Amino acid sequence: MNTDKINKDSYSVPARILLYGTAAVILTIGMREISGILVPVFFSIFAFLIFAPLVNWFQRKGVPGPVSVGLVIFFFIIIATGTVLLVAGSLFQLSSQIPGYQTQFSDLIQNIERYLPASDEFSFEGILRDIGAFVLGLTAGILTGALNAGTTTALIITTTTFLLLDAAGALRKVQREAGTQPMLFLQVIQLGKSLVSFILIRTETNLIAGIGTTILLLIVRIDFAVLWGILTFVLGYIPFLGFILAAFPPVLLALFKYGPLGALAILAGLWLINEFVESVVLPSLAGKGLKLSPSIVFLSLFYWAFVLGPSGALIAIPLTMVVKMILESSDDTRWLAGLMESGESKE
Template sequence: MNNTHRPPNAAYVLMIFAAFVIVVAGMSAAKAIIVPFLLAAFISIGGSPILFWLKKRKVPTWLALLIVMCGILVFLFMIPGLIGSSVNDFSSKLPFYEMRLRGQTNAVLDWLDRIGVDVDRLELNKIFNSAAVMKLVVNLLNELGGVLTNGFLILITVIFMLLEASSIPVKLRAIFQDPEASLGHVKNFADTVVRYIGIKTVISFVTGAFVTIFLTLLGVDYPLLWGLLAFILNYIPNIGSIMAAVPAVLLTIIQLGLGRALVVAIGYVVINVAMGNAIEPRLMGRRLGLSTLVVFLSLIFWGWILGPVGMLLSVPLTMTVKIALDTSEDTRWIAVLLGSEKTSVPKPAAAQTPIKDKPLTPKPKRKP
């Protein structure tokens, strides 16, 4: 039997591309509705194992749901509150930070004068504009807080999704002609996403805790906020850890000087290399089945379509698309393209070496 993936014809590829463009345009137009729904869906997927575990321990459904929702409530409403209070405190310290930045700039100018480098002070002050630097940090914090502005809508959606979670297998059996195969695909998707979200959450939490402790020991302002930022942005593959380090290093330059900022930058590198390149691959393995290039491109694509939430959920969304494409023979070739470089393609039946049949009866023994 030939199991190779047949390449599609040109007309079929063009039709898929046209459908893809239409879907992307629709998602971009409906971003305000899709983003809260997607965030609620993946929060529900992450919380459903806890709900089912509590129900297996004979905890009533209403109590198990209440316990899960209390944890989600703390997460959804603690983050905007912490960010809001930090931004207000940060704004009150703007004069101090502006004075520190002006002093750092003058120190650099004096050092350049001593070594004989002629620099236009007016142009350098424009580059190190204190107001622009402060605006960058405040805008970053406000953007992070704006991700969860629809907290009430997300919470209500999560409640209904968790209530319906136990009835999904029954509904799938009633809809599909081959319910066992369909349930297998759904279970495969759910297990993969739950595993990814679970491991990523643990890694992100440990990363944020290390960042908070490290910055507290160095005396950097708002260590809890920068640890929370490291926790959230660690969900963004490849560039999330860099994005989390920039505002903390920038604030350290203003507050404590260039030398301490270099120590902070090295600390971020050590923490993220240890967690992202040593521990996370051991726990995650190659179960995602996505190539590194696809992970990076999915980060750009989903971030362009859905904004910051799309970047946070880029890997789970791409995994969902890949698993859905893999369920059909017509679209399996796209799933192969999205897969890792280790994907193996079976040899054609004609190229396989036939195995000769061996006799089943043992050879008779020689008589002495």
């Protein structure tokens, strides 16, 4: 009888994998179909998680609940509207100068080609053009995705406002439910703390990187320095690829203005800022980090970009953390959550 039970359990493992895989495919297709709705909703939720702690901070300072919520909503509207207007204005100015930059890029490729070995099978010029077009297109696609979310600013602000309006009483509601469902309470608290902590820390470090980038580019007089600082802040939410995508436009402009040595110097400066933020500031704030496998982090970027479009890459890590926490909440799927962890977190 024990043998039958073992065989039954062994056969149930692949059956469960097939079931979970089928459910994941169906869920992916469904989310992709309604991505136009999910993107502003997700951005609203994450905006709420960033600004909600301010409500509690005002309340601890003695500010009444409705007044503290009103102040936070006012700050959120000012920051969101100001950022959208600043980015839109900079992009409008940038678009008028793109033909000139394209001419400079073509001249640069022709000058470089003279020093490259000739080949009948392939063209180094074509490869350089393709690489430049790919990186520029990818950067523009992600920025456009963020701006598309900005075009729904009214919906995002409205949704975030209603979430913030309920923030003052949310803690009392959770505490009231804690007495009847202690396990659920602990799970919700743990999920909320981890997610909010990551979003706040990532936002703080991105802000430092964005300010540092802006100051450096202003000192060396690179065009649209504030825009590239904002781009660094936004793309900082994308691990591995974010720094490359954010650094490419200002380094390219530096190449036009100062030549190869100047571009390398500015790239080195941007790299030092990124290393300081990622290797010094972030570990000091985040401790052991995400507890996510680097391969899972990397694959999640492509998955959420496929499901939600380019803007999905910006919130890929928080969404993956939510998926991992959901898997951890059930005994049947906890092993899947374990596979998503890095080797260091298992020790």
